[in-house]
Amino acid sequence: MKMTIVNKSIKIGNLEIKGVGSSSVVLIGDTESITSSSYFDTPADSLIFSPHIPLKPVKKATYDNI
Template identity: 40%
Template sequence: MIMEVHNYGLHVTNVQIDAIAASSVFLIGDNDSIVLSSFFDTPPESYSILNLVPLGA
């Protein structure tokens, strides 16, 4: 996704943040790019890897 926003003459005087989500970005100012990534933080002991069908005769 490519998104281009022009905020010419942007002037911020006051910011109030009431809540923060698990995936949040709060940015005031200039930047060239934002890279988003995600991962699962599931602990290894919660995985169940089983062979449900016998592979040999």
């Protein structure tokens, strides 16, 4: 198999990303190294910082709820 690759310059004027999936990478041109980063849009008041794990009480099985 014979392959010829010609690298030329590339100019990006504007890049608009409308949505991001759970795992997304955007590569433009040659990439020598890739750095991983993550951003979360979770509201701060929905985070719980506590050593305790909230547990839901377990109902005992009876003939009424089986």
